[in-house]
Amino acid sequence: MSRCSSRNPLPRNLLIGPLIAALFAMLGAPPARSEEGGGTLLLRHGAAAPVEAPRLAADAAIAVSGPTARATITQAFRNTTAEWVEGTYLFPLPEDAAVDAMRLVVGDRVIVADIRERQAARRDYEAARAEGKAAALTEQQRPNLFTNAVANIGPGETVLVQIQYQQGVRRSGDTYSLRLPTVAGPRYSPAPPAVMPAADGPHDPGTMPDPVPDRHAIAAPVLDPARHAPVNPLTLSIDLKAGFALGAVSSATHAITVEAPSESERRIALRDGATAADRDFELTWTPAPGAGPAVGLFRERADGTDAVLAVVTPPVTAIPAAPMPRDVIFVIDNSGSMGGTSIRQAKASLLVGLDRLRPGDRFNVIRFDDTMETVFPDLVAADENRLAEAKRFVAGLEARGGTEMLAPLQAALRDADPEETGRVRQVVFLTDGAIGDEARIFSAIAEGRGRTRLFMVGIGSAPNGHLMRHAAELGRGTFTQISTADQVADRMRDLLVKLESPVVTDLAATFSEEAEASPAELPDLYRGEPVTVAARMREAKGTLTLTGRIGGRPWRRVLTLDGAQDGAGIGKVWARARIGEAETARITGRMTPEAADAAILRLALAHGLTTRLTSLVAIDATPRRPAGARLARTDLPLNLPAGWDFAALFGQDLPPAPAAIPPGRRAGLDPAELVPAASRAIALPQTGTESGIRLMLGAALLGLALLAWSRGRRVAR
Missing domain, CATH: 2.60.40 (Immunoglobulin-like)
Structure with missing residues (x-):
């Protein structure tokens, strides 16, 4: 059974007053109920009438202790309407996150979640929702993609959902790193095949297996940044205790502040306070000379x-004096999700790779969206003319269409001479990995890798880390992430040195x-x-x-x-x-x-972990929604990852209904689910705004929370 407490002192990482004060400052005072065009964002859910989207803000507090990190993610759901609301939110976490705790905070009540088998947790949540009880459900959709559902948020109410997880710190050479994904990029979900192989006999297309049977669970409304300001503001703090004297501590993705309490400790925060959740956060650190x-x-x-x-x-x-010649197949994703800065980074990265080829190497280039094309019919010598032809091909690539990754991957892994021992065979795969059929990709690698080594290069601000890292592990290669344009040269050079180095x-x-x-x-x-x-x-x-x-x-x-x-x-x-x-x-x-x-x-x-087969569910004991009161259901919108091109992803014109999405666009995602009621959804704090009023409101709320807490202690005595 879920455990509920409204009297006991809260844990140090769950001080409700400061959290609500900070998050309310980001969310702003509740606006008056507005008509369409008056400052809100409306969402449809199925055939129901449009409902104003709940507001969301999040805070991430991460404690790094040597080789591991403990993260606490607090999400605040704010219902600004006069109705009772259920909100569902899709969010990413690191691919190796061990999610083991969740709490739901409603007023002065703290409901601690239990780990249960997934189907049982879903049944219990739905029963509590129907009974009008406050409830929250955390489910894993992929190892790096989760959903939170929060039922029975009262009119004008804010509830907190706090999730905790453990993860390992990454290390490459003398560089240590930690990543926090903040937005789930839209994923392409291939449709079931229209025709089965003849050897399988006749089949009814309606009975063919869906390569992404849970496509709706990994889809969410996506805001067009040209029509909406960023939503879901995020604050972040990191307590870094490395266990050795530290040298450089930096982030290539966000502006940060760094305090140094001691030679082995650092305290990191976002320099600008709240930021839009539209890109992965990355922190790297190195030891002081001789301290690692x-x-x-x-x-x-x-x-x-x-x-x-x-x-x-x-x-x-040292690299051997006479390194073995290599056969290198470069695969580049030019699908719609690579639009904007991503395709430019991918093209620049591939050009760096071509320049590193040596005499005696052979190569080819494959590009794909929902079609695929190779520059040469087969591997060719890396001579001046062939390299120039490949570079012209790469320079002309544009982002468009869907992400059909399986066929180009199989083509790259296909080895005409699997017994060859005098050459090294390598595949360099550049993509954002924005797909929903990861299992098919993993199976293809396991079945077809042979002597090939697969090196995954994650492109853009929010790549699919689970796909990229696990594909590299199965392919006995490495994973390199390039988040910004100024990382292309250094990170591609480091990767290519690995390709040339002894294994x-x-x-x-x-x-x-x-x-x-x-x-x-x-x-x-x-x-x-x-x-x-x-x-x-x-x-x-x-x-x-x-x-x-x-x-x-x-x-x-x-x-x-x-x-x-x-x-x-x-x-x-x-x-x-x-x-x-x-x-x-x-x-x-x-x-x-x-x-x-x-x-x-x-x-x-x-171990109390959330997995494909288990979920965390928190249920309050007492019904709170009045009998007969309508419960409006909405999926909270996500930002488009930074640098992505909305038009390249969804097309220039928004489709009128899900059925009208043409094959090249992302199945399961419907921008028409967003009904724009204004050009702004959630405003982030800025200079020259109502920040002073909001801080006063936050201080008042903090005082009220502390007063309620002290009264609870007196009652407990």
Whole structure:
């Protein structure tokens, strides 16, 4: 059962007064009920009458402790209407986020969510919604894409939904990084095939499997930035405790402020306060010279077992004097979602890749939208004339159409000489990954990779990190993200150096004591790439031995586990990694669907994690919506990711209804669901506005909240 409290002191990260004060300042005072054209944004839900969209603001507080991070995301839903409302919001999280907690705050009541099997959680939520109870449901649609549904928000009321998750910190060479996605980009969902292969016999098109059966769950209304100001303002703060003396701390995506309480700590915030949720936030940091650890070994004791996390960077070796010639296939996405700055970044990145080819290399270029085209019929020598022809082809690309990724991926992986040993075969795939059929892509990679190494390059402000990173892991390559134009040269150079560098192969991790380790099979590594191993064992003792070959020479490293430092959240990181492995085993056929689902469900329930099979649900005990009162249902709109071109994505003219969306546009997304009532939806705080009044309102609300809290304590005594 969900746990409810209205008297106990709140946790430190759930102080209602300050949160409501800050979020109300962003949302602004409730406007008067306005007619169409009077300052609101109206949404249709099915055949129902248009309803004014609830307002949303979010706050992210992230605490980094060495190799892990704990994030608290607080979303404030504001109902500015005179009706009772249910709001549904689609939002992204990091692809490795272990979501394990949710709270619903209504007035002075805090309802703590339980983890339940997905279908049971959905049934309980729908029953509470029908009974007029306050309720919230957090469901995973993809490992990096979630939905929140909040039922029975009263007229003029603001409710808070607070989600918490654990994740690992990324490391590449001496650079550590943390990403927070803030907007879910529209995803292309291919329709079921109109014709099945002849070998399968006749089929009724109506019975063919849908490649994206949950297409409606991953779609949301999208605002045209030419007609609407940004919505869903976000504030962000990070408490960074690196565990070593810090050098540079920076963000290439957002302007930040950085305070330094000590040589190993930093406090980071957005320089401008609230910002529009329209791009991923990225923070990077490096150690001070000579301060970076060669080995990171951490452990956490919980429930009678130890969770261990080891991060080791193999030594850098020189590139061999006579590197092996390469066959490189560049694949570039020129679909509609790549419109605007994304296509320019992708073209610039591909041109950098072409310039790095050496005599003796062979190459080809494939472009795709909802069609595909190759520059040459087959691989060609990287000579001056062929390279010039390829560059002219790339320069003429424009963004248009849908994102049919499967066919070009299969074409790039197709190997005419799979037994070839004298050449290295590599695929460099440039895309934003804005698709809904990830499972088909993963299956194709697992079935067709052979000796090919797949290198994914994420383009733009909000790429699909789950697709990009997992595709690279399955393809035994790496994932590089290019968020801004000024990152193209440096990040492509770093990637291409990895492609040219010797691979760390035959990696293996052996514990001297019994342990459940993840990953079960270690991937190939490239220059500067760390080995990360998570394990659970009865007691962290004995040794962990890592072995492999670098440039054909043996490499070995022995770690003593009883010297591990204390870490936080490592058990959650291990469980999330094991769940990811089970999902991969199901997709690639190494586990039956039944066995994989059983393993996932067992891990999720044991560790309280939200997965494909489990959800978090919070339900208040007392009905609050009056009997017979209408409940209006709306899907909250999202911003278009920064740099995307709305016209290239949806077409110049908005379609009148979902059925009128032509094949080239994104299935499941209907801009006509947005009924513009003004040129502005939610105004962000700006200079010269009502900020003083709003701050006074926030202070008053803070005082009222503290008064209610102190009275609650006296009653509790």
